[in-house]
Amino acid sequence: MNIGIIGTGNMGSMLVEAMIEGKAISPASMMITNRTKSKALLLKDKYKEIKVGANPGEVAAESDLVFVCVKPLDVYKILNEIKPQLSPKKCVITITSPISTSQIEKKVSCSVARVIPSITNRALSGVTLITYGENCSERWKRKIEELINKIGVPVHINEKITRAASDIVSCGPAFFSYLLQSFIKAAVKETEIDENDATTMASEMIVGLGELLKQGHYTLPSLQDKVCVKGGITGEGIKVLDNELGDVFEHIFQATHAKFKDDLDKVESQFSNY
Structure with missing residues (x-):
């Protein structure tokens, strides 16, 4: 199986x-491309056998499975560009949440799936989210499952x-990285601990x-109970968290969902013109 990656940004x-x-795929079986070619060439330097395509169309033509890893509002344009190279035997995967599988299925005649990765997959760990298109073949569902099992759950x-x-x-991972950094900075500010030591410990x-x-x-609750001895120091810290965190996490979900709705509306305006 040949895999194509269109877009070699962070994800x-x-x-x-x-x-x-x-070991889900060998470098020789992968072709990549990026609008800024230097980013693709950095991966070529690291994995010598990777092929770098001149454009998305070439990648789609040479690949059985095509990952479209671009920003939500760029997906429509990429699909138009690669559509002539997508036979019914192929499969297209988008990794961006505002694009639904049904929207892509209206544009292409091949199997479709959405795979939302996590940065934790870089350590071959963590969850990878999958949604299959209504017309995705059982063959491609099995192949995608085998592929994702190599990099996460x-x-x-x-x-x-x-x-x-x-x-x-x-x-x-970004949210909790931010919280952990704030935890470290507070320790450094309020005590005599060195930042490097605090970072290593945290x-x-x-x-x-x-x-x-x-x-x-x-479990998460039993772990907290195990550490938080009645009348102990940990309990005092938990009281502060309980009193001061308030609705911060609710506000995070509210903010992300508001941005998501905005992205959905913009994406829908593109695909509704089809």
């Missing part, structure tokens, strides 16, 4: 690296929870926390 590049290093979602699931899986703590959950030693 496109991550998928290339994860699929190759997870595939989780099937319906359209109704796309944004919420994306917030948790795809945006979540980073290793979060890795260890992940392992505890992954290995099934605790």
Whole structure:
């Protein structure tokens, strides 16, 4: 199977690296392209056997499975460009949440899926969200499943929870990275701890926390109970979090969903003209 990647920005590049290093695909079986060719050539420098296509059309022509890894408002243009190279035996995957599989199916005659990755897939870990198009063949469903299993845990979602699931899986690492950095900065500001030491400790703590959950030693509530001894210091910190966090996470979901709706409206205006 030959895989094409159109767009080698942050997520496109991550998928290339994860699929190759997870042995989902060999570099020789992959062709990539990017509007700024230098970004694609950086991956070529790292994986010598990767082919760099001159344009999206060439990538689609040479590939069985095509990942479209561009911004939501650029997807429509790319689909128009690659449509002549998409036979019914091929499959197109978009990785952006505002584009539905049904919208893409109206534009192309091949199998369609949406795969929303997480930066955690770079470590061959974490969840990858999948939604199959109504007309996606069983053959392609099996192949996509095999591919995603090499880089993460595939989780099937319906359209109704796309944004919420994306917030948790795809945006979540950035949100919690921000919180962890704020945690470190507060420690440095309020105490005599060195920033490098605090960063190392916090980073290793979060890795260890992940392992505890992954290995099934605790659930999130039971872990908190285990650490938070009655009348102890941890409990005082929990009280502060309880009092001061307020509705911050509700506001995050409200903000992301508002932006999502705006993107949906803009994307719909493009596809409704078809």
